[in-house]
Amino acid sequence: MFIELDLQSETPLYEQLINQMIEGIASGALQPGDRLPSVRNLAENLGINLHTVNKSYTLLKQDGFLQVHPKKGVIVHPDTMPGITAEFEAKLFRQLRSLAAEAAVRGMTEEAFVNQCRKLYGDTMIKREGEGQ
Incomplete structure (x- = not known):
């Protein structure tokens, strides 16, 4: 995955993760329907707390960028991205x-x-x- 976090940054890690996921969607690196790593796997890969990843995923889901499916896991929203509110x-x-x-x-x-x-x-x-x- 393309995520690179700056552990020395003043920006909280969950915000960095959110920003990079949205940038991935905007750039096309993450496509609608793409499956994302589980909270545990992404946390392990990035070397961060799983609660940080969970918070990022939850906020991205609330904003309409991600969906959570019981069988598929976390995916980039397959239908529509959130509009301008x-x-x-x-x-x-x-x-x-x-x-x-x-x-x-x-x-x-x-x-x-x-x-x-x-x-x-x-x-x-x-x-x-x-x-x-």
Whole structure:
């Protein structure tokens, strides 16, 4: 699996795991219907507590990215990904506001900040489109 956690990061491990799984879905590395390792197996492979993996899986399930089946285990949602909700937009606004403020304080121009956002979004879409070829 493509997960790499930074044990020295200030970002909690469960958030790192969530972010990397969502990035995997966005990039096409994780496809709808893909089976994920069990909580125990992923925790062992990453060398982290199984409660950390369980928390990540639970939050991803609540947000509609994963499904849990008694026989299949944990899978990437096979039908639809979650849509844009008011809660998502509020979360996006909070996170971008914080990053924009830091970028401004550090002297980054608005144009440079927007270009970074475009590049990241564009890179994700290129990977997704390239998967279908």
